[in-house]
Amino acid sequence: MTVYVHQTFEIKQDKFNEGIENIQQIKKYRNENYNHKVDILVPITGPDHTYSLISTYDGLAEMEIQNKRMYDDEEYLALIGDLFLEQIVQGSINTQIYRSMSEIKNDKQKESKNN
Numbered sequence: 333m334t335v336y337v338h339q340t341f342e343i344k345q346d347k348f349n350e351g352i353e354n355i356q357q358i359k360k361y362r363n364e365n366y367n368h369k370v371d372i373l374v375p376i377t378g379p380d381h382t383y384s385l386i387s388t389y390d391g392l393a394e395m396e397i398q399n400k401r402m403y404d405d406e407e408y409l410a411l412i413g414d415l416f417l418e419q420i421v422q423g424s425i426n427t428q429i430y431r432s433m434s435e436i437k438n439d440k441q442k443e444s445k446n447n
Contacts, residue, residue, distance in 0.1 A: 334432040335395050337387040342424035345381060351419035355383060358411050362387070365405075366398050382424075392431070 343351035355372055362370045373384035389395040402408050416425075 333391055333434065335389045335392055336430045336432075337389070337395065337427065338384060338430065339386075339425060339427045340382055340384045341426070342379065342421040343381045343383060344419055344421055347419040348381065351383075351415065354411065354415045354419055355385065358408075358415065359385070361408060361411060362402070365408075366401060367394065368398050395429075 359370045359372055362368070367390075369388045371386050371388075373386055375382055387395075389398065
């Protein structure tokens with residue numbers, strides 16, 4: 333079952349260019365080095381400096397494995413360290429985890445499975 337991790341954060345106005353460049357580097361690094369997909373979401377409405385990363389994993393176990401690999405990776409830690417400590421507003425990170433919903437089986441599928 334697919335798992336989605338949605339992280340929102342506010343980029344400091346005086347670090348805007350560095351923040352955008354950094355999240356693009358994070359996206360590229362994670363997509364090239366880990367077994368999940370990362371996209372950057374930019375605001376159309378709402379606060380102008382609030383951006384999001386959305387990561388897609390094959391399941392909860394895969395998310396745990398990839399997170400452990402990332403937090404053991406010195407190069408990745410340097411990338412997120414700059415973002416967290418220098419370029420985003422302290423306390424603005426909000427992380428939510430979702431999973432996809434299973435499809436509802438119709439009555440014919442249920443009957444054939446029960447027989």
